[in-house]
Amino acid sequence: MTYILKTTQLTKAFKGRQVVSEVNMHVKKGEIYGFLGPNGAGKTTIMKMLTNLIKPTSGEIEIFGEKLTNTSFEVLKRMGTIIEYPIFYEQLTARENLSLHCEYMGYYDNKAIDHALELVKLHNIEGKKVKDFSLGMKQRLGIARAISTKPELLVLDEPINGLDPIGIKELRDLFKILCKDYGITLLISSHILAEMEQMSDTIGIIQNGKLIKEVSMKSINGKQTEYIEVQVQNIKKALYILEQNLGIKNFRVIGEEGIRIYETTLTQQEISKAFVMNDVGIESINKKNSSLEEYFLSSMNSEEIHI
Secondary structure, X not given: OOEEEEEEEEEEEEOOEEEEEEEOOEEEOOOEEEEEOOOOOOHHHHHHHHOOOOOOOEEEEXXXXXXXXXXXXXXXXXXXXXXXXXXXXXXXXXXXXXXXXXXXXXXXXXXXXXXXXXXXXXXXXXXXXXXXXXXXXHHHHHHHHHHOOOOOEEEEEOOOOOOOHHHXXXXXXXXXXXXXXXXXXXXXXXXXXXXXXXXXXXXXXXXXXXXXXXXXXXXXXXXXXXXXXXXXXXXXXXXXXXXXXXXXXXXXXXXXXXEEXXXXXXOHHHHXXXXXXXXXXXXXXXXXXXXXXXXXXXXXXXXXXXX
């Protein structure tokens, strides 16, 4: 197995408190690795260590088969990054910002700048200064800057934040193109589970600074199960009916009115009839398939974690 990025017992402590603890991450060459976790889980801290913005307290980082050190300048040239919110020279245009970045990186190819702006659909804004860009345009420009030097590895921290649904889909398609057509490996953090489900090859789930799961999306999809989701008006009474009248034990409460029933011995009609006969109002009832969201929440619960 070829790993383009690997960490071994990666740990970071601030003022004696560990915010990242013994993380062993494995990113395969040519894949999209989705990095999931709630706010404060440690995603950005790990990404900053991967890009040499902060130093680990202990542990090792290996990128392109080389140990990352203070002098790993050539390794970093082969990477493109967005960490937290992208910052630009606000009085300059998109092209001027990318030209300065490429010069700083020692990369001189104007065609690459044109291509990067075209890929993120910012190629018809000549003369417009960045200060007049929308949040979504700045996110796109950040991605254009990250890919302008034709990197082998992209590290993107919440790159679809602030985008509308159309913008999110366009960037999802772009990430797939960069990976499949250009051979770029992507490490992407996000809170949008549905997007990660559609684009990722591997999922890493982090909570409280610990990597609690690292699994392929194929494996998750292979474990998908059907369940019935019902929204009711009296959840306490509905739970009593499920357990005492119908003998159903395998279910989960979702929010204040929702129940997901994982036993398949009874049909939607049978469950609905039992509720109606016992004066439990039903808002909706549907059969669904488990998703990355289900896997994510299940993983959190298995670690006795609550978000």
